[in-house]
Amino acid sequence: MPTFKNAKIFLGTNATTFASAMNITDGLVTHIGETSEVTDPDAVDLHGKTVLPGIIDVHTHPKYIADALHGVACTPPKVNSITDMKAALKHSSAYGQSASTWIEGWGFDESKLAEHRSPTADDLDEVSTTQPIFIYRSDCHSSVGNSKALELAGIDANTPNPAGGFIGHFPDGRPNGYMKEVAATQLLIQAKSAQSYLDDVDNMANSSDHYLKNGIIAIGELMGRFRPYNSLQLYQDALVDGFKPKTAVYYVFNEIMPGQVVEPTSQDQLRIAGIKVFMDGSISGETAYNKAPYPDGKQGVLLTDADRLKQAVWYATEHHLQVAIHAMGDAAIQLVVDVTADLTPWLDDRPSIRIEHASLLSDQMLKEINRARMNYALVTQPIFFFAEDESYRTYLNDVQFKNAYRIKSMLNSNAMMALSSDAPCTPWEEPDSPFVGIYAAVTRTAANNDIVNADEAITVPEAVLAYTNTGARVGGFTHNGQLRPGYAGDFVVLDQDIFSVPTEKIKDIHVEQTWMAGEKVYQK
Template identity: 30%
Template sequence: MPEVPRTADPFTAADLVLLNGTVRTMDRAGTTRTALAARGGRVLAVDDDAAVRGLIGPRTRVLDLQGRCAVPGFIETHNHPTFFGLTLAADVDAGSPPNATIADIVARVEQAAADAEPGTWVRGYRYDDTLLADDRHPTRADLDPVSRDRPVCLQHVSGHFCVLNTAGLRLLGIDRNTPDPVGGAIHRDAAGEPDGVLAETAAFAAHAAMPKPETADLAEAIGLAGDAYLAAGVTTVHDTGLGLVGGPAELDAYRLARRKGRLRNRVRAYLVQDLFPGLSGGELSPVEAGVAGLGDDLFRVAGVKLWADGSLQGLTGCVSEGYACAPDKNGLLIFPQDDLSRRVATLHEAGWQVAIHGNGDGAIQAILEAYAKLGLDPLEGDRRHRIEHCQMVSERQLDQMAAAGILASFFIKHVYYWGDRHRDRFLGPERARRIDPLASAVKHGVTFGLHSDTPVVPVPPLEGIWCAVRRTTRDGHELGPEQAVDVDTALRGYTSQAAHLGFEEREKGSLEPGKLADIAVLSADPGAVAPDAVRALQVDATVIGGEVVWGGAGLDAAPAAGPAAGGGDGR
């Protein structure tokens, strides 16, 4: 691009201008233009190049998109930033890949145990029993030979299981006489001894009893996760489980990360139920009732996260019909119905938005029954309670959700990462083809966002959009193609509709004058490439509040003579 004229009055000129590309505004009309201007952190204008050039002043940073596509910054409606950051800095990467067998994981544990300080826990993350050649969970019998003196904890990729060695079990006081907690299980060997595998509330309790990371470590984890979000074009993250890893100290960690400049993406926090000790009895303290909505454009407390069931791949998701591989098993409900309903009602009355994890159709029904007791009417009140993951929601349940104004955040990447195993093992062909039924949600009028649940699977929203459009499994099969949606609908699940899930549609989610200038610059327009190519698109720049915070290298237009036109590339 030739040098651009910089004729606008410096006092009214834009801070940032994007030219020579495609700007998908994601407004209701689906408006597309070629240029955008931002000033004071907000969108100033979206128009053609000629009109926007008139807003360029001496100090305006001008990016030549060179045919690239600008979309609203992606909004991840269900993620775990602190947990994600900790996995990036973990002692042991137990995922597959790189591990093909339990022996591979054990070798990594052995090295980490040798390097660990005496008495400290060795932590590993992301193991997936269904991807290991052994086709089972690791147990203490696998871990003990390489870590007899150091406690070890391996976290399952779903977050719903963990494995402890004997030293870890001993430290937490778990033995053959320890009963299974409500909503959880301690797996046992043939002799009745704990084999090291803990499920659901048993795993959650174990994590709560382990030494918590220092606030500084949590703050750095938030920063590491943020770097990955920015590289993926994610400008807002819903932290659906603040307190899950570090308890109340996670709030302090966010404050510290902000002071140190490590909190760069926007966060909407959903506090875990454990931070409300009186909730099971239907009580909230005045402080607990009064913090909903506190915060600003960078960090805000948005709601409370509850769990209704576990994971389908762990056979702990609550299903109305038994699992295909275990017809006598229906999973489990974390809370009895009365308890779940009481918790929901208590939070609702205090003004909180509630987001409830529900994978199986049995759990989703329990959630809907809890919400039904509130007497919700979207025409009389806009509460926007949510169901998270919503993997096995039925047509009848979607009808119930639409009637009550219940929102969904779909874990769309289930289709790719677990679709084959849901079809062949967990659910069978008919139930598997209906997981994450986006087309049905559209038909019933249910507003939804899409998410990656990172660190469960990788962040990139472009992969999620591809999953929604193609419904391709890891083995290359189509799974329920009738539930696919078009690119525009999938994009809205990460932009305009995602903003609605957080009560922020007036502030973000579309590129319209007056809204926050949060932008992802993509290598091409997702709607103009073949559906299979969407996943391969790149994020070339990420903008938050009109500032390029990631990427941008090579996009700056030729600088004008005189005063500097802008800063570095933000990388």
């Protein structure tokens, strides 16, 4: 029964309530109070450090992160060109291994590369033709592979585009390695995962410390799959090997076979929570579905039409699942609202529909969300405008840019607003640092020091609540998000006081300790 004293404990119940001591018994908080009340001589002295409820990253891609942690970061400041990328890949620990060992990378954004183009299979073949190479684009929707990866995936000049995806080609008809959008990227991923399930389990288990180092004790897996294996099985096996974060899995709806039943489960540590629907792509990839065209005259890609979205909602209603809908472009978000606003919510413990990213929201859309019968959550990622400001400035007109990442407006709407990372799907070396996300939400300052819609800034306590209290309520982590009696004894100790440091220092805060169920699971 550990007791903690001499701390600045943010309870996560509202923006202003703190305590200085707490008790945890059998993994649950049993008392919150003041240090003056503590009589236990063995109480843990936290020496005035700031304590937060365990952080919840309610939209992330742990399988991708597990891959990325042993892969190469193809991001600035170290990788600024395709030449840099090839050199970095040659320094991968996988380089020079057997022909069955994949060399992996992540995070490239062609707009940030000196060549202003994506790498091709020919570029990657200069690294290796005997080992398969796979690199995620920064949005994790698209990717590139070398000729060996294409061969293992069975992709040649005659391979048809999968529905919703595009296989790039050289002028001579050969596949150029670029796999545009999720459906095409999955052709390479399935080839990679089919070869190495046990490696995937090891990578997942080994990624546990990455989350705990960032204070993240619960995650939403927003890319649950059934092929080449069931994601739930991956997590079950990783748990046996020591994976610690609590996990809610959302299965990609388009991968559910006709007649297949997906039902929610209620275990605290690992559960099935819902389904995932892709409406469109990404703004930086010019595939988010927008009302106004991009500079190239196109309006992005609509991956799910109204009829298919209705099918997904019906399926979720029948099986009591939450629907998480990826929608970045304003046309995509509008379609989601048009189809679902007047529907009756079917979940009462959390929002029935999550609009993921909600990157471009007009005043009219917010009014429609506020008037809706449906109970929505808006799950957004300030890391995107922080890391990708140049792309947003390039690809959006002035009106669209003014509607980008309206976090304060989301917070003031009738929808629940949660912050998350979508890691590793952005060109930043620490894509799921909650403190970079909080810094961006509070200062509205991008990595290049551009100010992005300053009037949409929120306060530090509001941002922390969006990573704890609201994240828990949106993601169904019913025992987390707050530190009060009956809730899980999951908390983090910071190396600086996030509530008093100058705001420009927030992104430099780190976690000193992470505790789960009253036991220390990470020490800096």
